[in-house]
Structures are given as structure tokens and as C-alpha cells.
Amino acid sequence: MQKGVVHISDHIKESVPMKGMHLFTLKNSAKDIVIIMGSILGGHRYSPKENRALAHLVVAMLDQGTTRKDKNAINDELESLGASIQFSSSEFRVGFTVKCRAKDIEKVLALLYEQLRSPKFGAASFAIVQKRMIAELLLAKEDTEKVGAIALSQSLFPKDHPNYQCGITELITAIRRTKVAALKEFHKNNYGLGSGILVAVGDVSHGHIEKKVSDIFSGWRKSPLELPSGPYRRKTFTRGKKERVYIPDKTSVNVLMGQSAGINNTHPDYYSLLLGVAALGGDFCARLMMEVRERRGLTYSIYARLVGMESGVDGFWLINGSFAPELLQKGEEAIREELSRFVEKGISAKELRERKETIIGSFEVSLESTYELAAIILNNREEGRERRFLDHFPALINGITQKQVNRAIARYLDTTNMVQIAVGTIGSKRKRDSVSKN
């Protein structure tokens, strides 16, 4: 790549090896290694209302053996190649990340396909997966940040919204009630090609991978799933409230503030708001870090960002900081004061210039890692963008004006109507102690 001019899309090769599967490859300077990332539809959103954990449980069973091979045989095969396959689930998609040596691509892709296509769903394995997932959720009950994120999402969104996070107890109940037959049915009805994306970055040849993908995946049926078009947009903003959640024996309190924005990442205001929120709390030189940590010494970590605005879903802005219990009040006041100042006076021309440089420069820096390159290309496609978007991104950011950013700040950062949650060993021992509402 030429210094200072990043046209990453020129290096990306793209094809459709078969109907329902889009392939992207990028050869970089990595020697002998390949990262493969991809996804198909089948995430949480497709779980039935009566069991919000079902899609996640199906994903958790993908590495528990197939109808042809038990899980130990698969693990042995992968490990003898020094390879790994990890599955994940997001709101809409089932994701997979493969790490392997370049020479082993064919073998590892075949294993990936087998795990996606023909999971065994053995009863004994499922009982153990259930037990493990419940234990992990119980652990999450002690995590001040996770508990705060769930409480905030439930205050910001209605239950049927993709950004609403189920309560831990509700998820545990759903996991306990799930039967193997439900997993099999969900998999049978939903998994398949149609929305498949596969990205391979590293020591790769596009022609070679294209042929292997075509040979291996071509027998898979088409999934009936489609990306929903909504409607998820909230027409009204959040009503302000303040809440304290008690967890015993914690030395640090997490404070989360946020507000539903009513827009997604295709909205004309999105990049203006992105720049505004980045100036507020995007990194160390953003306002919150400079004021609350650098000038007042109240916290180790505080940031602001936009959350949950992908795949056509309207999301929210979030501030998240940690404080010692005795500094909690000062911390909350400091955040509110800085936020009010920011909303009142807006972003300065200098701040905006610096934010633009930061975002564009960060994008450039992320291109050095095989893993990050694969993630960027995958995300771009999942969001339905052409690969040329990656080249246009800097110009898009540079084109945003100060007036646009300040209009977005005024429109979406409504300090009187935000939700504020503090989680830790504070206040009453009641689980949810709503102390005041503004």
C-alpha cells in the first residue's frame, strides 16, 4: 500500500462462489497464516419470544460434535493442525472465526462446514453446556459493568427491541427449560446459505479459496431467514431516570449514562453524532477523560460511544465510568457538568479537526493486523456496503461540518432526559433501588 493513501479495496478480491455465499480475500504480508471470518443469519433476534436464549444455545452446541464426528475427534483434528474455530452469536448473525496455517485451509473449511451444517445436539453434551452457561450467567451477576449495561438497555428500549438485553434470571430460566428438540428444530429451520459471508485474510490465494468454498459449501440449502427491515425505530426519547443497583463486596462502582437516539448508522446524522460523541469521550484526549480523570483525578476509565446502531437498528449513546464509592457523587457531578458544557457550547473547530484526524488515522492503523483487516471487511459487508466504502470513508468523515456536528449534539444529547445507572456496593441492599427521577 502506498504511504498516506489507503485504497484498501484495491487489494480486496471479491466473488460469489455459489448462490448465497459472498467471498472476500485479501493477501497481506502475513507468512503462512490465514484468518477466516464470516457469518450467516441466525442470531438472537430469530429466537422465539418464549425462549430468548435459543439461538445462543444452538451456537454453543456447534462445537460439541457433529452427526459424523464426536467433539473430541474434531478438536484433535483441529489441534493437530494448530488451527482453531470459534463460533459467536450477535443480534442477527452467527459468526465464526478460523485461525489456521495457509496449507490447511481446505481441511479447516471442511470442518467448519460440518460443524455449521450437521451439529449433533447430543443430550449429554447439551446438559453440560446448559450447566456451564448458567454458571457463566451467575458470574455475570457479579460484574458491575455487565449488570449496569443490562439495566440501562432495559430502561432505554422496549422488550421487543434488539437493543433490549434480557435479564440474567430470565435467561437462566430459558436455558433450563430448553429441550434438545428445540435446538434441532431451530437449526433445521434456519441455518443455511443465503446471507453467508466469508472473509479470508493473510497468506491466501483468492482462486484457491474460491474453489474450496465452492466444493465444500455447495451442498448446503438456502436459509429462509432475511435481515429484518425493522421497524425498530423509537419515535420518542427516553424519559430521564436515575437508578442504583446494589452488588455486595465491590470496591469500584460503574456509572452508566445513556439515551436512545432513534437513529441507526445509515441515518444522515449518524457520522455527525459519531464525531460529536467521540469528542465527548472517544479516547484519552476527549473531554470526559481530560476533565474527569486528567484534571479531577476521579476515575481510571471513562468513555462515551454510540452503541447498537448496526444492521438498521436504532441505538443509543453511552457514557461509562468507574469510581470509588466515596467519589461516586463527585464523579457523577463531574460527568454531568462536562456533558452540559459540551451540549451548551458544542464542538470547537479545532476539536472537530482533531476528531476527524483521529478517526481516519485509527482506521489506517487498524489495517496493519490480519485479524482487524478481516473484521473490517466482514463488518463492511454485514452492513450491506460495497467494498469501495472503505476507500470513501475518510472523505465521508472529512466532509462533515461543525454545524452538522453541533446540530446532532443538540438533537440527540438531551441531558434532562437521560438514564443514569450506578452499580456497586452503594446505597440500599435492595436489588434495584431507584433513588430519584428527574
Place this chain on the structure above:
Amino acid sequence: MLMTMKKTNKTKGNSASEGIAFIRSAGGIDEYVLNSNGLRVLLKEDHFAPVATVMVTYHVGSRNEALGHTGATHLLEHLMFKGSKKYNKENKKQIWNVLQTKGARLNATTWLDRTNYFETVPVQYTETAIAFEADRMRNAFIKEEDRQLEMTVVRNEFERGENNPIEAVDRDIWASAYQAHPYHHPTIGWRSDIENVSILRLKKFYDTFYWPNNATVTVIGDIDRVKILSLVKKYFGVHKRAPHEIPDVYTKEPEQQGQRRVKVSRQGQTNIVGVAHKTPEGLHEDTYALLVLAQLLGGSKGSMLYRRLIDKGLATDVDMSAHPFRDPGLFITYVFLTPGTTHQQVEDAVLREYEKIKQGHIGSSELDRAIAQLQSSILFARDGSYAIAGSLNEALAIGDWTFFTNLPQKIGAVTAKQIKEVARKYLTDDQSTIGYFVAKQRVL
């Protein structure tokens, strides 16, 4: 042996500027030394992306601290961002403003044996990163007003760590396993030391350890080797070598004579078992067999402890820690228990798997898989300039950067017999420390 550049410039790819001596190459990485002050330099060119990483490793960590100023290395690391002669608030050239606003990823970390400062930058800002690191090497302000503000920041970092059950039990295991050696205390320090260490003590710490002859500069990425060497000489060459010997740590941990046990008890949901054993210093030849042993035991979904504990529903996770350190360290297995599983059940299960290894129950295919996994993870640890610099930083910490470049070959040579021998030698009852994290009650 050090050779001047004039004598070595026939070596392909190692040409440097005057005053800089080439030392050696390994795994595509070249080592040089700045003759005037003893600063070591590691370079590697990679031209795919227009990005470079500049990393300075200081050979000082929390092992160089003592009672009363535990956490000083880390607190000083924070103060190093508060301004230096050429990069400061007053002239509006704080490093955050100068580099982070250009998209750079910059930060610093402190651990037992080293402190590192780094910037991954769009390549056109490589010189700025070098100039900044050179300036704060000897010209950092280290002021009392900054200490006061930063103390509460670091204390909150401490408090955030204390929120996490695994950090609490890990802290107590190390504190029990080490009684004399400074690995006894956590890198972040004890709370009262964080709160009370004086600025004079921190300044003295800086003036003792922050010198070019106690540091290594690593630059990796889309760089021109000759140009980078001249920039290193231009900016770091202004510093003299330390006017004193850099003090070494002479405290040795007395031999442990019997098992030690610790328990952390809090309200909550978590139950954890930690099984720790003393290991040799990182550069000891047994380290390679211990790394393969850790992989065999708990490094993957097919590993012995994963099958024994997670596949049987006794645990949610197994986490192995066999990181090599400069001085003798710890080989630790952490297990996160499922509800209904007892600590004793898991402790017994872990020790039973250790016993199998000691009895030589290691299949050749199991060993081959563990080695393949480790070698593959080393390859992935070279993914990008920051990843390579970070791996070199850890090898520098234990005393030799070629530990990183030689690792694949050394790992590949480990035999089942060596693994059995290291298990018998180090995984003994007398050298163990067992830690329990016990949830006092369930909060639903």
C-alpha cells in the same frame, strides 16, 4: 561481542549509521546498540500497511520495588504521561494531542520485570513517536501536583481490579508463594503504598532506572532501517548513559518447605480454585517443556483439564498461566467452578491430571497436537507491528529477545520424557500454593 558498523556493513540488510553498532539478527529482527549511551535497538521492516510501532522497554518492573513503595513503577508509568520538557500541557504538545489525534494507539504497561511505552502510528508520525519517547526518557516532569491527581486514578485502577474475583485470588497466591522476593506484591502495589508514596521516592526511582543503557527501543513496520537508526541516534543520542550502575535485585526467594494455602471469601456467585507451583527463571531450558505442559493440560478444548473438568460439567473455564519471568515464577492452573461443584473436587481432579503426566501418560499424538497449537499461536503472535513488538517486549523482560524468535524451534524439540521430568521436578506438593475463592452466599 559488539562490533562497530564499519566492520559489519557487509552483512546484508544490517547497514546502520555511524555511532551505531550492529549486534545480531534473528527471525528477521536486527539488534543494534547506540555506542554513546548503550541504548539497544530492535528493528524489523514490514511494508504491507503504512503503519509502524515504536516501543520502549525499560528493564524495570515491580520486582525492583520494596515495602513502602510497592506500585511505584506503575504510578511512575502514569506520571510519564504528564509532560516532559518538549511535550507538555504548557506548550500544548501533550502526547495525547500530538499523536492520539492522528489515530495513533499509544499507552504503557507495567509488569513484574519491565515497563513498556508504545505508539502504533500512521507511518508518517514515526519520527514524532521516537522524539517523544526520547524526551520523556530523561526529561519527564514527575511533579507533586500530578502525583496527587494521578494517585486517585491509580487507586481506582486498583479498585477495579479488586472487583474481579480472579485478580483477588491471584494476588493472594503470589503473596503467599513469595515471602522474600518482590514477586510477593502485586504490580499495582498495596493500596496504602499507592496512596502514600512520595514524589521524591518516585523521582528517585525515575533517576535510578530511566536511562538509555537500561532500555531497548523497538521499531517495527513500514520503516526504512537506516532512516530509523539515524532518528534513534538523533533523539536518544542526546542522553548520556547512567552515571551509576543500574541496581539489580539480589533477593532470592528462600526454598519453600511445604504446601501453602490461601482463601479469599466474598459475597457473590464465583468459586475459583488456583493450583500454583514454583518454576525456574524464564531463560532456564526447562521453560520450553513447561510451556508445552501448560498447553497439554489446559491450552485448548481438547486439553486434559478441559476434558476432565469442562466436558464433565465441573467447571466453566480453565485458565493456565505458565508465563516465563526473569526470576523463578509460578505455573498456575485456575478453574472456575460450576454451581454444585466443590473446591476440593476440582483441586483433586487437577492434581490427578498432574499425576498422570508425572507417570508418563503422554500420548505422542497429544504431544504433537500441543506443539502444533503452540507453534501456531507463536505465528499468530507476529500479526502486525504491535503484536511483534509486544512479544519482543516480554522476551526482553526475561533477559533475551531471541527467546521469542527461537521459541518455535525450542518448542518443537520438546519430548514426552522432558515433560514428565519437569512435571516431577516442579509440580511437587512442597512447592505448591493452593488458592480458593469462595462465594459466601448467593445473591439472586
